[in-house]
Amino acid sequence: MSERSVCPRCGAPISWVERQVKGGRVYYYAVHYLGYTKSGGKIRKKVRRCYLGPEAYEYVTRLHRDLGIVLEGAVVDRRVVHYLDAFVESLSRVELDRPTLVEILNKLRYLAQRLEGYVRKLEELEKGGVTKGG
Numbered sequence: 750m751s752e753r754s755v756c757p758r759c760g761a762p763i764s765w766v767e768r769q770v771k772g773g774r775v776y777y778y779a780v781h782y783l784g785y786t787k788s789g790g791k792i793r794k795k796v797r798r799c800y801l802g803p804e805a806y807e808y809v810t811r812l813h814r815d816l817g818i819v820l821e822g823a824v825v826d827r828r829v830v831h832y833l834d835a836f837v838e839s840l841s842r843v844e845l846d847r848p849t850l851v852e853i854l855n856k857l858r859y860l861a862q863r864l865e866g867y868v869r870k871l872e873e874l875e876k877g878g879v880t881k882g883g
């Protein structure tokens with residue numbers, strides 16, 4: 750990210766984001782670097798951590814807040830459906846001019862075509878008895 754991200758919890762700039770894996774789950778923390786202290790000849794880094802959530806990229810979500818989109822981790826299979834729901838709902842809340850609406854419409858048409866293509870391919874694979882994944 751070129752811009753400094755702002756912590757969604759406390760509003761302070763995020764120095765870096767820490768990813769911690771505990772018991773197979775991923776947790777994200779915004780780390781605020783507060784300088785260092787010297788004690789007994791030792792230099793210790795002073796940091797404050799804000800919990801961002803399990804598998805939720807909330808620090809990115811902040812950028813999408815006006816559209817009501819909450820980015821979810823890769824584990825949630827239905828995330829695309831949730832994004833789409835949030836997007837559809839946002840259309841009633843955000844004022845859009847005609848050129849923007851036309852642009853969105855064109856993108857959705859293109860998306861619909863691609864999705865139909867994917868679905869057809871998957872259907873062909875299923876008919877052919879080819880197992881997915883593995």
Ligand SMILES: [Zn+2]
Nearest residue numbers: 756758759799
């Ligand atoms: Zn914070």
